[in-house]
Structures are given as C-alpha cells and as structure tokens.
Amino acid sequence: MxxxxxxxxxxxxxxxxxxxxxxxxxxxxxxxxxxxxxxxxxxxxxxxxxxxxxxxxxxxxxxxxxxxxxxxxxxxxxxxxxxxxxxxxxxxxxxxxxxxxxxxxxxxxxxxxxxxxxxxxxxxxxxxxxxxxxxxxxxxxxxxxxxxxxxxxxxxxxxxxxxxxxxxxxxxxxxxxxxxxxxxxxxxxxxxxxxxxxxxxxxxxxxxxxxxxxxxxxxxxxxxxxxxxxxxxxxxxGANIIDPDDNEFFKNELNYHINKIQLEASLMQNDSKDKTVKRFIRKSKEDIDKFIDKNNNLSIDCINKKSYEELKNEADSRMNFIEKNI
Structure with missing residues (x-):
C-alpha cells in the first residue's frame, strides 16, 4: 500500500x-x-x-x-x-x-x-x-x-x-x-x-x-x-455616488491602527534589521497622518468635536513613543 x-x-x-x-x-x-x-x-x-x-x-x-x-x-x-x-x-x-x-x-x-x-x-x-x-x-x-x-x-x-x-x-x-x-x-x-x-x-x-x-x-x-x-x-x-456623512468611532479606529503598528513593529523586530523596522515606523507615521487628513476633509464628527491639531499631536506622540521603544 x-x-x-x-x-x-x-x-x-x-x-x-x-x-x-x-x-x-x-x-x-x-x-x-x-x-x-x-x-x-x-x-x-x-x-x-x-x-x-x-x-x-x-x-x-x-x-x-x-x-x-x-x-x-x-x-x-x-x-x-x-x-x-x-x-x-x-x-x-x-x-x-x-x-x-x-x-x-x-x-x-x-x-x-x-x-x-x-x-x-x-x-x-x-x-x-x-x-x-x-x-x-x-x-x-x-x-x-x-x-x-x-x-x-x-x-x-x-x-x-x-x-x-x-x-x-x-x-x-x-x-x-x-x-x-x-x-x-x-x-x-x-x-x-x-x-x-x-x-x-x-x-x-x-x-x-x-x-x-x-x-x-x-x-x-x-x-x-x-x-x-x-x-x-x-x-x-453602473455608477452610484454617495455623499459622505458623520462618523462617531474614528478616534477608536485611529487607536486601533496605532496599536496594530506597534504589534507589527515588535514582530518585525525579531526577524528584521533595525533599519527595516525604523523605515516601517516612519512610513506608518506618514500613513497615520494621511488617515487623519483624509477624514478631516470628510468632516468626521469626532474631528469636529476635537481639534485637528490635537488629534495629530496625540497620534504623533504615540508613534514617537513606538519609534523610541522598538
């Protein structure tokens, strides 16, 4: 057999x-x-x-x-x-x-x-x-x-x-x-x-x-x-155009992605050279900035309630912490 x-x-x-x-x-x-x-x-x-x-x-x-x-x-x-x-x-x-x-x-x-x-x-x-x-x-x-x-x-x-x-x-x-x-x-x-x-x-x-x-x-x-x-x-x-509307969970979504970046950077650290990890974090900082900017242009509810600069500063602070501690 x-x-x-x-x-x-x-x-x-x-x-x-x-x-x-x-x-x-x-x-x-x-x-x-x-x-x-x-x-x-x-x-x-x-x-x-x-x-x-x-x-x-x-x-x-x-x-x-x-x-x-x-x-x-x-x-x-x-x-x-x-x-x-x-x-x-x-x-x-x-x-x-x-x-x-x-x-x-x-x-x-x-x-x-x-x-x-x-x-x-x-x-x-x-x-x-x-x-x-x-x-x-x-x-x-x-x-x-x-x-x-x-x-x-x-x-x-x-x-x-x-x-x-x-x-x-x-x-x-x-x-x-x-x-x-x-x-x-x-x-x-x-x-x-x-x-x-x-x-x-x-x-x-x-x-x-x-x-x-x-x-x-x-x-x-x-x-x-x-x-x-x-x-x-x-x-x-076909085509279908939908007007943007408000969103209430943007900040939670922002925190979720920053946490995920920290996880991926930590996993990457075990298998990659230091320069690779640093490049990944720098690129992620750019992506987070774009994420906030694009949603600010849609007038998302939580960005209206909390100033754009304050959100950016909080995100930058967390990303800088990740960069220093990875």
Missing part, C-alpha cells in the same frame, strides 16, 4: 502554525489561526480580493453591489445589515472586498489542489484577533465604508470569524479577510507562512481528502448559482 501524500503537508502546516503562534502569544494568549488555499502562486495578486483584480476602484461601489444582490434575489431582503448581505452574496457575486479563508486545514488543501498543471499554495495565518460578523462594531465599520462616512486606514484589514450565513460557508468552515481601502495593500508576511503543494501530488491529495475526510466537490459546494455573472456585469457598468 502506498504511503499517504497528504500527511506530510498537514504536518508541515501544523509546524508553521505553531511557529507563528509562539511569536503571537506574547501579544495575545488566544491568537486566531486560519488558512487559505490558492491553486497557484499568483505573485502580486496572491491573497487579493476580487474587487482589486477585476475592476478599477473608481467604478466600484459597495452600495451598488448590495442593491444588486437584492435585485437578483441573491440575498434575503430581510437581511438586516450591510455586512450580512455582503457575506451572503460573496460566493455568488464573486466581486467584493472580502477574501475567503477557512478555519480548517482540509478545505485549504482542497482549493490549493485545483489546477493540476501548477504548484499550489496553502497560506497559514496567525492573527492577534478576529471580529464576529454579528458584532455591532464590525457592522458599523462596514456600513461606514459603504456610505462613505469615513476614509479607512490604507493598510487596514480585518479578520471575520466563523460565519454561517449560507451552506457553502458552513461546509468550508469559512470566514473572511475584509480589505477596507480603495486600493490593495498586501497582508504583511509577518502573519503567515506558505506551504507549496506540488502539482504532482494534487490528484492524490483530492482523493485522500475525499476518502479519509469526506472533503470533496459535493461537500465543499453544497449549492451553485449562475446569477453572479449577470450581477457583476451590472455592477461594473
């Missing part, structure tokens, strides 16, 4: 996760572990949501997408939040700022084993935290983006924990990474390891996944729908 192909891959992925967790546990005792399988190494477009691959950002409107999801009866009209509708429509529209992930190694191996002519990749992630798709914070945050209430931080992405909005997400133990900006910024490699899946092993991996774990096309894709192609065409050709 031939030796199983899948076991060395699973062992390698588990070792990678344990390595990442050892670094992350210092910041969070219960880090979030998740995975994504891609059927080839797509280089610059790896780990990129479909919105950034398919259309120019100036043509994209989250609000238009949500309206079309309703028009084509892809989401239930009773879905009571923008984020719920976006998640429900993700697998039909195939055009969004959400990137599918899974909280199980097995679906990641399945997707990485598509396209038998190329080596695949399993990305193993360890993040400090995730957000429930039902949390008021995440729903308010997404709605603020949809309605142009504030301009998101350029490098922001959020991990959305297990979601059970439809059968396919359930079967894939699925969640999402939500990229907030109007242009794609890569996830820092500090958060993940890559496992290359040899093209010569892909057929055997698919077979073993089915035989030993009941992971196959029937269980991964419990439903199929063709309406997404029509919706995508309408979305690309």
């Amino acid at each position: 031939s030796e199983e192909v899948i076991l060395p891959y699973i062992k390698k992925i588990m070792n990678d996760v344990n390595h990442l967790k050892k670094k992350m546990i210092y910041f969070n005792e219960s880090p979030v572990v998740c995975y994504r399988g891609e059927s080839a190494d797509y280089g610059e477009t790896s780990l990129m949501p479909s919105i950034f691959r398919k259309i120019n950002d100036s043509n994209f409107s989250d609000r238009k997408l949500l309206e079309l999801l309703k028009d084509y009866n892809i989401v239930n009209s009773k879905d009571d939040s923008d984020l719920t509708r976006a998640i429900e429509g993700q697998h039909f529209a195939q055009l969004s700022r959400l990137l599918d992930i899974t909280f199980s190694i097995l679906p990641a191996l399945y997707f990485s084993s598509d396209d038998k002519d190329k080596d695949g990749v399993v990305y193993s992630f360890v993040f400090p935290e995730s957000f429930s798709p039902n949390s008021s914070y995440l729903n308010d945050y997404y709605s603020s983006i949809v309605n142009h209430k504030f301009y998101p931080y350029i490098r922001d992405f959020k991990v959305i924990s297990h979601s059970y909005e439809n059968d396919r997400i359930k079967s894939q133990a699925g969640g999402f990474l939500m990229f907030s900006g109007t242009s794609f910024v890569k996830i820092p490699s500090l958060y993940y390891e890559k496992t290359i899946i040899s093209k010569s092993d892909k057929i055997k991996i698919k077979s073993e996944l089915s035989d030993f774990f009941n992971v196959n096309e029937a269980t991964i894709y419990p439903e199929r729908d063709k309406r997404g192609a029509l919706l995508e065409k309408r979305l690309i050709n």
Whole structure:
C-alpha cells in the first residue's frame, strides 16, 4: 500500500502554525489561526480580493453591489445589515472586498489542489484577533465604508470569524479577510507562512481528502448559482455616488491602527534589521497622518468635536513613543 501524500503537508502546516503562534502569544494568549488555499502562486495578486483584480476602484461601489444582490434575489431582503448581505452574496457575486479563508486545514488543501498543471499554495495565518460578523462594531465599520462616512486606514484589514450565513460557508468552515481601502495593500508576511503543494501530488491529495475526510466537490459546494455573472456585469457598468456623512468611532479606529503598528513593529523586530523596522515606523507615521487628513476633509464628527491639531499631536506622540521603544 502506498504511503499517504497528504500527511506530510498537514504536518508541515501544523509546524508553521505553531511557529507563528509562539511569536503571537506574547501579544495575545488566544491568537486566531486560519488558512487559505490558492491553486497557484499568483505573485502580486496572491491573497487579493476580487474587487482589486477585476475592476478599477473608481467604478466600484459597495452600495451598488448590495442593491444588486437584492435585485437578483441573491440575498434575503430581510437581511438586516450591510455586512450580512455582503457575506451572503460573496460566493455568488464573486466581486467584493472580502477574501475567503477557512478555519480548517482540509478545505485549504482542497482549493490549493485545483489546477493540476501548477504548484499550489496553502497560506497559514496567525492573527492577534478576529471580529464576529454579528458584532455591532464590525457592522458599523462596514456600513461606514459603504456610505462613505469615513476614509479607512490604507493598510487596514480585518479578520471575520466563523460565519454561517449560507451552506457553502458552513461546509468550508469559512470566514473572511475584509480589505477596507480603495486600493490593495498586501497582508504583511509577518502573519503567515506558505506551504507549496506540488502539482504532482494534487490528484492524490483530492482523493485522500475525499476518502479519509469526506472533503470533496459535493461537500465543499453544497449549492451553485449562475446569477453572479449577470450581477457583476451590472455592477461594473453602473455608477452610484454617495455623499459622505458623520462618523462617531474614528478616534477608536485611529487607536486601533496605532496599536496594530506597534504589534507589527515588535514582530518585525525579531526577524528584521533595525533599519527595516525604523523605515516601517516612519512610513506608518506618514500613513497615520494621511488617515487623519483624509477624514478631516470628510468632516468626521469626532474631528469636529476635537481639534485637528490635537488629534495629530496625540497620534504623533504615540508613534514617537513606538519609534523610541522598538
């Protein structure tokens, strides 16, 4: 009897996760572990949501997408939040700022084993935290983006924990990474390891996944729908302009990103030269300044209540502290 192909891959992925967790546990005792399988190494477009691959950002409107999801009866009209509708429509529209992930190694191996002519990749992630798709914070945050209430931080992405909005997400133990900006910024490699899946092993991996774990096309894709192609065409050709409005949680968002910069700089310090870390912090200071400036131009509520200069000074003080203590 031939030796199983899948076991060395699973062992390698588990070792990678344990390595990442050892670094992350210092910041969070219960880090979030998740995975994504891609059927080839797509280089610059790896780990990129479909919105950034398919259309120019100036043509994209989250609000238009949500309206079309309703028009084509892809989401239930009773879905009571923008984020719920976006998640429900993700697998039909195939055009969004959400990137599918899974909280199980097995679906990641399945997707990485598509396209038998190329080596695949399993990305193993360890993040400090995730957000429930039902949390008021995440729903308010997404709605603020949809309605142009504030301009998101350029490098922001959020991990959305297990979601059970439809059968396919359930079967894939699925969640999402939500990229907030109007242009794609890569996830820092500090958060993940890559496992290359040899093209010569892909057929055997698919077979073993089915035989030993009941992971196959029937269980991964419990439903199929063709309406997404029509919706995508309408979305690309359409336009929808929304006026900006006030936002109440900008300062919390600002603090969140500065905390994340501190985390990333600390993780980077273990693997990079001092000059690299310093460059990262200097660039982050520039990004934070732009974040405040752009939202000030939108007349965000908390910036109206608190002077622009005061916000800038507080942010500069925190960033200077990080720079001196890393």
